[in-house]
Amino acid sequence: MRTIEWRDGSVITLDQTLLPEEEVWIEMRSCLEVAEAIREMRIRGAPLIGVAAAYGLALTAYHSRAKNRDDFLGEIEQSANLLKGTRPTAVNLFWAIERIIKKVRSSEGDVETLKKLIIEEAKRIAEEDIAVNRKIGEYGSKLISEGDTILTHCNAGRLATVDYGTALAAVRVAWEEGKRIKVIATETRPLLQGARLTVYELMRDGIPVTLITDNMVGYIMLKGLVDKVFVGADRIVRDAVINKIGTYNIAVLAHEHNIPFYVAAPLSTFNLNATSKDVIIEERKPEEVTHIRSIRIAPHGVSVLNPAFDITPIKYVNAIICEMGILSRDDLQKITKEK
Amino acid sequence: MRTIEWRDGSVITLDQTLLPEEEVWIEMRSCLEVAEAIREMRIRGAPLIGVAAAYGLALTAYHSRAKNRDDFLGEIEQSANLLKGTRPTAVNLFWAIERIIKKVRSSEGDVETLKKLIIEEAKRIAEEDIAVNRKIGEYGSKLISEGDTILTHCNAGRLATVDYGTALAAVRVAWEEGKRIKVIATETRPLLQGARLTVYELMRDGIPVTLITDNMVGYIMLKGLVDKVFVGADRIVRDAVINKIGTYNIAVLAHEHNIPFYVAAPLSTFNLNATSKDVIIEERKPEEVTHIRSIRIAPHGVSVLNPAFDITPIKYVNAIICEMGILSRDDLQKITKEK
Numbered sequence A, B: 001m002r003t004i005e006w007r008d009g010s011v012i013t014l015d016q017t018l019l020p021e022e023e024v025w026i027e028m029r030s031c032l033e034v035a036e037a038i039r040e041m042r043i044r045g046a047p048l049i050g051v052a053a054a055y056g057l058a059l060t061a062y063h064s065r066a067k068n069r070d071d072f073l074g075e076i077e078q079s080a081n082l083l084k085g086t087r088p089t090a091v092n093l094f095w096a097i098e099r100i101i102k103k104v105r106s107s108e109g110d111v112e113t114l115k116k117l118i119i120e121e122a123k124r125i126a127e128e129d130i131a132v133n134r135k136i137g138e139y140g141s142k143l144i145s146e147g148d149t150i151l152t153h154c155n156a157g158r159l160a161t162v163d164y165g166t167a168l169a170a171v172r173v174a175w176e177e178g179k180r181i182k183v184i185a186t187e188t189r190p191l192l193q194g195a196r197l198t199v200y201e202l203m204r205d206g207i208p209v210t211l212i213t214d215n216m217v218g219y220i221m222l223k224g225l226v227d228k229v230f231v232g233a234d235r236i237v238r239d240a241v242i243n244k245i246g247t248y249n250i251a252v253l254a255h256e257h258n259i260p261f262y263v264a265a266p267l268s269t270f271n272l273n274a275t276s277k278d279v280i281i282e283e284r285k286p287e288e289v290t291h292i293r294s295i296r297i298a299p300h301g302v303s304v305l306n307p308a309f310d311i312t313p314i315k316y317v318n319a320i321i322c323e324m325g326i327l328s329r330d331d332l333q334k335i336t337k338e339k
Helices: A031-039 A046-063 A069-084 A092-105 A111-141 A167-176 A193-205 A214-222 A247-256 A329-338 B031-039 B046-063 B069-084 B092-105 B111-141 B167-176 B193-205 B214-222 B247-256 B329-338
Strands: A004-007 A010-014 A025-028 A149-152 A182-186 A209-212 A228-231 A235-237 A240-244 A261-264 A309-313 A319-322 A325-328 B004-007 B010-014 B025-028 B149-152 B182-186 B209-212 B228-231 B235-237 B240-244 B261-264 B309-313 B319-322 B325-328
Touching: A004 A046, A004 A111, A010 A046, A025 A031, A031 A046, A031 A069, A046 A069, A046 A092, A046 A111, A069 A092, A069 A111, A092 A111, A111 A167, A111 A261, A111 A319, A111 A325, A149 A167, A149 A214, A167 A193, A167 A228, A167 A261, A182 A193, A182 A214, A193 A209, A209 A214, A214 A247, A214 B214, A214 B247, A214 B309, A228 A247, A240 A247, A247 A261, A247 A309, A247 B214, A247 B247, A309 B214, A325 A329, B004 B046, B004 B111, B010 B046, B025 B031, B031 B046, B031 B069, B046 B069, B046 B092, B046 B111, B069 B092, B069 B111, B092 B111, B111 B167, B111 B261, B111 B319, B111 B325, B149 B167, B149 B214, B167 B193, B167 B228, B167 B261, B182 B193, B182 B214, B193 B209, B209 B214, B214 B247, B228 B247, B240 B247, B247 B261, B247 B309, B325 B329
Parallel strands: A149 A182, A149 A228, A182 A209, A228 A261, A261 A319, B149 B182, B149 B228, B182 B209, B228 B261, B261 B319
Antiparallel strands: A004 A010, A010 A025, A235 A240, A240 A309, A319 A325, B004 B010, B010 B025, B235 B240, B240 B309, B319 B325
């Protein structure tokens, strides 16, 4: 099962806001619809957002009636800006858009040539995502031992990517290699991606998974129930990993209990010429906190904070797993120095 | 407003599972009804559970038709056992029951005398709770400075006691003294006592409060938004504080960010001849995690952990505030050595 697919002139994807109760596939025919789906988190997960953005540009290209190169490029730039305005934190979105824009600008072809170029590049980004995730899984599995219990946060699985996942790719490869492992998934308030998505996809694969609330992490670590932590990332900067809100809590707790804390993410998530000070942490609407689904859980008019991500300083990260291999904190420091 | 009140032959209390949407007062006419209300968490909060248990015994006494002392004591013991079986972790429950049983056993009066004795003792326990909480508030406020932002977890407020609260008593006294302070309340999954109860009672008092999910604590501490942490306790043993699940996460995070972590609780919560190894951590039903109100948020059949409390080793606690004053870690060590 792929999470997103290109059909000539449209893109289909699973609506992740409705899982696990309903598996509804939505069909998007314009970049506007893709942007809306990203904003509403029907499409979520840094790598998947990047692929969706690429497909969004492909939809603009496919349906364009522009007669000349300049008009066509204008439409593509407009779509790119629309997409860039959806979510500010995950860097894969910007990476995928820039990659396509660069490709188009460096080509001298006519409108039809450029259309094909964009659609092909979007498909390539999607294909690469799968290959990259398999690599991440293979490297990540080297860090997983027989009998390990892996704690994961949010959803860094198949549903956050085109297929296979990042943090969960490591779990999947370890499982395929016959290691008897278990996963503990944090529910991940406010939007419950752990409870809804991670549990759903691991149960489908038959990998043992136990659900906890976010505030149980310390207790189960103190009880010795966690061997390793694997999470994904929305952006990796020189001094920190930016990931779903709650990641930093877990990193500090893992550090305190001497539990290795690993981050799995493709190179498209790396943004090593930036530091955490450069990153805008998206603040989402208060209703995500005051309501769960349609049910109000707090008094009317209460003041709320709702940052979608947090910042984990690199000192809490034992290693970062990408398609090139396993990077230690020191490796990462070296890469950033070379930049 | 008192959270619980004795009416001749019945006890009324606010059903805390229905707040903040509905303010429903329930009337209990037997110890069985009180036990059921404690089990279902219509009555919750360690000090309030203690008072409710005392009133439960008072109901048995009031309605008893026993003709002689032995039959009467048998009924009281039976009720005591029923109450003791409701929730294993908070110690105030056992403290209140033992206090009444001891009183009755040491009296040589007839059934009518004993009935009065129990009812009077239960009322006294309730009155003392208010006086004790005011004391805790006065001592606790000494630790709060003008402009402080206080993070609190779960509900250690009026609704966890007969009136005034423990951790929130400190906040209330500071506010009454004119200190301009703010509170940040964690929602406290699974049962959302922070979102439902703490926000509700602080908003009623006009004290500024902001709601966050449990997994935002690290992020807002890193951002410098928290000056002090105040929580309650369900049991204080020689080496640890036992409190609502999630307390330990916050304690470790506070420690990492050099933020003082204070526990406010009456002496009836102290159990200094025990250690954390002696404490049974109540495991509650999985539906509290897989559902929020009536809504399912995780796939059918998922495995769940649901400890209601966690264990915060004393090294993370900067001070414990009780009706006798402010105890440092060292003071506590001294007390436990004297015992």
